Amino acid sequence: MESAIPEHLAKERTRHRRIPDDYAPPYPSFSARYRPGVTRVAMAYFGLQVRPGDEAAAEPALAAMAAAFGKGEGPGHWDRARTVDAAGFVTILSIAYWDDPDAFRRWYAAHGAFWTGTGPGDDRLGTFVEILMPGVERYETLFSSADRAEGVAVVSDGMSGMVQEHAYWGGMRDRIPLSQTDAMEPQGAPRIVEADGVLKVVPHGNICLIRSGQDWSDTDGDERRMYLEEVEPVLRAGMDFLRDEGLSCGCFANRYMDVVGASGGATDKTFGMSWWTSLAALERWAESHPTHVAIFGAAMKYLMTVGPDARLRLYHEVTVAAADEQIFEYRNCHPATGMLRAGGG
Template sequence: MESAIPAHLRTERTRHRRVGDDYAPPYPSFVARHKPSVTRVVMAYFGIQSRGALNAAAELALARLTSAFTAADGPTHWDRASYVDEAAFTNIVTVAYWDHRQKFDRWFAAARESWTGDQRTNDGFGTFIEALYPSVEGYETLFSSLGRPEGVAVLADGMSGEVLEHAYWGGMRDRIPLSQTSEMAPSGAARAIRDGGRIRIIPHDNVCLIRSGQDWADTEATERKMYLGEVEPVLREGMDFLRDQGRSIGCYANRYMTVLGPNGARAEKSYGMSWWKSLSELERWAESHPTHIRIFGAAMKYLSTLGPAAKLRLYHEVTVARADEQLFEYVDCHPQTGMLNAVQVVDG
């Protein structure tokens, strides 16, 4: 049994784990392992927002973004997903990952101008960028099975063996290397400034991002019926609560998205992606809110019924980022979009 925290990131603890060394998790889980030379990653979400179907100009912008990813210093991995938000706008979100901040910075200068800057063409759609550049001490991953990495884990050198820190409340925090010495509490307040047509969010310290995914492509008839009929509706209810009422419990924004394949068709994958004021508030929702208790109960019933035969794949990545590790920009987006929920917009 391995620790989720790799050996080169372990340090003397001043804050203790929620479980002891004799804890035995009830089922296996795994984490991504980067090479020790990787010290920082980039997670950049590029969004297009449209009332109804995307027009030709929006489709062209997506195609140009896809082409830009193939340029020098482009991302190592990217994927695309769609959802309809609380204001009934269609959103297409492309998330790209780098494990070298300098490469991202070189690539991003031109991409930013065409997406949310002066070179953007305003033609009936909104755009946004939400990006984090955490150190490897500031995030964690978790996978229910091996063989198909998702998200930031695609950048990793490989996967761990079975890890200790999972399947208990607090495991998410215990897998983040910073948790060994830091509470990772938020400080300061987010604010917004208007820069021409662009709204920039100046964030507070230790905003938390979670991407939590489900892949049912390998499931067969009985398991698929169980997941789509008994688990997914409960998951959707919880995702809708966070979308519509999450701000009351510290969730700035939540998107429950369907992954799109290379040809734009809907894949048999989804993920929830949400911005939180703090890791603590995410933990409180997970541990005690009725919507997540129902999600947890449905998932445990599902997994206990199927046992090792379950082919559903689950994963997540959770990041806590300093203020100087965050970037948020919005152009022509409605005021409930992403981190706009966290602020009052003023002229600047």
């Protein structure tokens, strides 16, 4: 058993974990490990928004972004996902990760800034970027198995052994290295400014992003049926609540995404990604809101029924970013897109 916080990021605690030193979690989980030379990463969400029926118009823009990822110092990993937002617009995300934000900045200046700088040149399309460049002390990852990385973990050096800080309320915070000495409370409030046709959200400090995913591609038979019929609908209901009413509990925006395969087809993977005013707001929803209590109950019933042979794979990454580690820009998007809701959209 090892700590989710790697040794080179361990500090003398001034804020205590929620567990005693001899705590033993009831099942194994794992965290991504980065070589000590990696001090910061880049997580870049390139969004495209289009009305249903106009999706063919998105193909040239999506192809241009895929081509851009292959140029210069492109990402170490990227993937693509799709959803329909509360306003009925199709949203397609191309999500890219770097383990060197300086390389990201150079690539972005040369190959990525067009996304909201000039846009694809089609008035039917809205484009946006939501970018974080957190220090490694400001995020955590958790996986139910160690042999298949997702998201930012793909650009890591590998997985840990079994970690201690999980399977209890508060584990998410305890896995973030900065939590050893900092409460990570929100600082300031976001505001929106306009420049050259682009709406920019000037962020507040310690905004929280979670990407939490499910992969049922290895399941079959009763396990697959149970997930799709008893767990996924409850999960979707919770994601819809955050999408439609999340502002009531500190969630600026939520997207429940279907992962798109390399050929453009559907996969057996989904994830929710949401922006929160703070880690504490996310914790309160997770611990006590009826929608997440229902998700947790359905998941526990599933895992208790299937047992240790469960093939469902779960993961998440949670980031608490400083104000100067964030970029939010929106061109030709409706006013309730993403972090524009932070300004009352």
